[in-house]
Amino acid sequence: MLGTTYRVKRVDIVSDRRTAILNQKDAMELSLREQDRVKVSSDGEWVIAIVETTSTLVEPGEIGLLERCREALCVEENSEVRLMPAERPTSVEDIKKKLQGKELSKDEIVAIIDDIVKRKLSDIELSAYVTSVYINGMNMRETADLTRAMVDTGDTISFDTGPIYDFHSVGGAPGNKITLLVVPIVAAGGLLVPKTSSRAISSACGTADILEVLCPVTLKAHQIRSITERIGGVIAWGGGVNIAPADDLIIRAEYPLSIDPHPQLLASVMAKKKAVGAERLLMDIPMGPETKVPDEKIARGYAKDFISLGDMLDMHVECAITYGGQPIGRAIGPAAEAREALVALEGKPSPNSLLDKALGMAAILFSMDGHRDPLNYAKELLSSGKALAKFKEIIEAQGGDPDVTSETVKMGKYSAQVRATKDGYVSSVSNHAIVKMVRTAGAPKDKGAALVLEVKEGDAVDPGDVLFTLYADSERKLEKAVELSRKIKHLSVEGMILERIPAIHEVGGNR
C-alpha cells in the first residue's frame, strides 16, 4: 500500500485529458508542480494523470478527477485513492531531442506516436512535438518510421486478393468531387479501390460530406474490406474507422497555429493509405493560386517526397500535378457536388474540367495496371453507363438508395443569383472567397448549401449576366452569404486592357 491516500471529488467534465486536481498545499507536500504526472490507483486499477493545482476547488486531502479518469479507476465520490509521483513518459525526452535538431530513431518515433494515441502527452508536450518537427523537419527514414508508427497504432485492413489501388488529393481545390467518378470508373474496370475520404476541415465540403448526401459513409473496417472485395470499390469516411488515429490528435495541435509540418503531412496521408492495404497509389497535387501548392517547384517537391516515401513503404506511388487555381467543375457544396457527379455519370453535359480530370486520373490508375489504351477504356466505362451502374452498386452496398438520379438530389430551398456589374472577361475565380461563401451558406453541415458557377476563368460577361447562384437550407444563412458576396472579391471581371497609364504632364519646374 504505497503512496498517500486521497478522497475522490468528481469533476463533471468529459475530456480526454487525464487530469488530477490537487490542492496547492498537497502539491507542495508531494513536491508536485502543475504539469507533473501522478499515478492514481485504487484496487489494482491505476491511471497516470497530469496535475493541476487549485486553492479552492478541492480541499487538502481531496483529489479532483475528471470523469474519464474516475471511470477508468472505477471509483465514486469520496472513494479513497492512492497517489504517487510518476515520471514523465520517456517520449518527452525524445521530443526534446527533436527540439535540439537531432535525428530520431525508430523506437523514439514509435514511443512518441504511441503516447500521443494513448493521450499521455499534455497539450504543451504535443505542441512542442509539432513545432519542433515543423522547424527541424525529419529525413525520409524518420518520415517512413513515423508513417509506420501511425499505421501500427490504429486498425489496418488487409486483403487476400490484390493489387489494391488507391488515390488521394492533397486538397486545396474547391469542387473536387472526382472521387465520385474515379472510384466507379476504375471499379467498373476491374480494379480494387478501398477509398477512404475526409470531411471538410476548412474547405466547403470533403468527399465524405458529399457522398453522405447519397448514402451512409460511416463504415466499419470489415465493411470496407468486404464491399471492396465484392464490388471493387467503396467510398468511406476515414474518420469513421480507427485508421491512423494519431492524425486527428496531432491536427489538434497543428490547427491553432495553422501549420502543417511537411514530414507530418506526408506521413498522415501515406499512413491512411498504407492502413487500408493500398499497394499502388495515385496522388493528385492541385497547383495554382489559393491552393496548398502555389508553384510547380513545390508541386514537384511533393511528388518526389511521396514517391520516395512510397518506395520505403513498399508502395508504388505516382503523382499527377493538376490545375487547382479555380474550382473543379461548377458546383461547390455537398448536394450540388453529388448532383454534378451524378450528371456526369449519367452522361449528360458536364464541365470539361471535371470530366478531363476524373477520366485522366482513372486512366493513370488503369495504366498502373498495365492497360494499353487507358484513357479510352475510362471513357468507354463512363459513356456506356457501366460506371453509373457501379456507382449505384456502391451506394446500395453502403446502405443508400440505388434509384437516386441527378434530378432527385435536393438542393438548398433558398437561392440567390449574383450578377456581373460590368462587361469584360473573368480573369480569376477566388477559391478562398468561394469556400467562405459556401460555408457561410451553411456547408458542410447544411447539405443544400452551395455555390454554382455560371462562368469560369476566361469567359466573357456582360453587365447583368449571372456569375453564380448561391443556395442555402435557411433564408437567414442565404442572406448572410449574399451579404458576404458583396464584400469579398470572388470573380474578377476585367476588360482586356487592365490598366491605362496616362501620358505624364510635368507640373511645375524641372525637379
Next chain:
Amino acid sequence: MLGTTYRVKRVDIVSDRRTAILNQKDAMELSLREQDRVKVSSDGEWVIAIVETTSTLVEPGEIGLLERCREALCVEENSEVRLMPAERPTSVEDIKKKLQGKELSKDEIVAIIDDIVKRKLSDIELSAYVTSVYINGMNMRETADLTRAMVDTGDTISFDTGPIYDFHSVGGAPGNKITLLVVPIVAAGGLLVPKTSSRAISSACGTADILEVLCPVTLKAHQIRSITERIGGVIAWGGGVNIAPADDLIIRAEYPLSIDPHPQLLASVMAKKKAVGAERLLMDIPMGPETKVPDEKIARGYAKDFISLGDMLDMHVECAITYGGQPIGRAIGPAAEAREALVALEGKPSPNSLLDKALGMAAILFSMDGHRDPLNYAKELLSSGKALAKFKEIIEAQGGDPDVTSETVKMGKYSAQVRATKDGYVSSVSNHAIVKMVRTAGAPKDKGAALVLEVKEGDAVDPGDVLFTLYADSERKLEKAVELSRKIKHLSVEGMILERIPAIHEVGGNR
C-alpha cells in the same frame, strides 16, 4: 444583439484558462472547432474564451463556463449569454513568424507577452512560442524588447534616489545563501539593494525559503521601496510582487520539457532586476559539474550576453564566474542555511567557501561604486558586526524578530549521520544527490529539513568518519532521506590511486 443565444451551465473549476464548453452539434453549426475562440457576452460584459467541445457535458443550446469566465461575465446558472466566433489574437501570427525563423519586431514581441500575461493564449500556442524561441533563438535587439515587454506588463518600482544596486545568481549551486551576507554587508556600506529572490523550483531551497525562517518575505512593492530607502537593503520574495508576471506563465510551458530558451532566460532575469529599478547589477555565474554552466566557454557566453543586454537596457552589468561544483558552505536546507549565514555574520568560525564568495561579491559591488579598497571594506563591515546589525534591521523591517541568533534557529527535530565506509579523500560531492536528499527530507516546505556536510572535496576521511548529517521535521521523512542516501552516489571517497590496470596475460592462441 448580435450572435446566438446560449444558456449558461456552471463548471466548477477554478482555472485561469478561459474555456467555453459547447455541445459538438452547436460547434458544428457555428463552424467552430476545438481551440477556436469565441466572444461570450452578456449585458455589456464580454470575454474571449477558447472552445472545447463535448457530446455529453452540455446539451445543445447550453454553454459550459469555467468559474473565472462566469464571474467575469457576472452571470449565473441558466443566464443567457450571446456567442460569436472571434478571431485568434494577432500574437498567434507573430509566434508563427518565430516558428518560421524570422526576426520579431518590438510590437510583435509586446503583443505576444501582453497576450501571455492576459492569459489569451492556449497551452498549444504558448508551447509553440517557447519551443520556437528555444530552436530559432532571438537576437539581442529582440531579447532587449522582450525584457522591456516583461517589465511593462507588471508592476515596477522606481526610486527618487540612487544608484540602485542589485545582484543575482543564475543558480545551480546548492547552499548558496550568500544573499543573507551580501545584502547586509553592502547595505551597511551605504549601497541601496532592493533584492528580490525566488523560492525553490527544483533546488533544495531558494533565498526566499531561507530568509522566511527569520522573517516574512512576502512584501508589497511599496514596502520594498520604503525599506530600501530607509535601511539600504531588503530581501523579498519576487513571486510575492507582481513584477514581470510573464515569467511564471512562460515557465509553465518550459517546465514539462525542462527547457530554458537562452533569450528567455536572459530576459526573465533582467526584467526582474529592471522592474525593481536596478541600475548596477552583479551577476553570479556558478560553474562546474552538476551546475547549469558546465564550462568556462559557456560561462563567458552568459557573461557577454548579460553585459550586452544590460547596455541595451541602460543597466551597468558585471559578472563573476564562481565555483559551483560542490555546495557553497556546508549547510543545505532552509533553517540550516539561515543558521550558517547568522554564524558568519556573528563572526564565528565559518566555511571559507561561504566567506570568500560573499565578501568577494560584496567587494565587486563596492568597486562598482568606486571604492578603492573594496575587499577590506567588506571584511571590516563583517568583522565589526555592522553587517550583523544591518541584517537585524532588515529582519525587523520585514516583520521578524531582531533578537534572533544562530543558536535560536531551530533545526529539524530528527537527525541521522551518514559515515564513510572506507578511507581516502573526498574526490567529489554531487550537487544533484544532495538536493535530492534534502528535498526527500522535506525541503523546501519543512524548514528544518537539511543536510550539513562534515567534509568537502579534498578532505581526507577514515572509515567511520561522519560525511554529513541529515535533518528532518518528521521521522518518516528522515528515514526516507537516509534510505535514499544508501542508494545514490553523494560523496565519492577514493584513494590516491583511482584504478589499477593489471598486466595482461594472454589466454589462448594468437588471435
